[in-house]
Amino acid sequence: MVSKIVKVTNPTGLHLRPAGLLCKEAIKYESKIIFKFKKSTANAKSVLSVLGACVKCGDEIEFECTGEDEVEALQALVALVESGLGE
Secondary structure, eight states: OEEEEEEOOSTTOSOHHHHHHHHHHHTTSSSEEEEEETTEEEETTOHHHHHHTOOOTTOEEEEEEESTTHHHHHHHHHHHHHTTTTO
């Protein structure tokens, strides 16, 4: 298992379009991918789970990846969030 905390920098947080981009990227990997925010845990491969976390701009989330391609998955998701999720 690998993990990393990343700050959400896009102005609108994880609303529908950025959540969709995050899920689309996460689905590419075999690893189990979750993120923790406050006291909740969200499945990064589920748009509804990501939206339900209610992550806003400036919030920090912690990705946890477990599986054969965990390192690659973590790097890709952190890079996507740090790039602003297309916004």
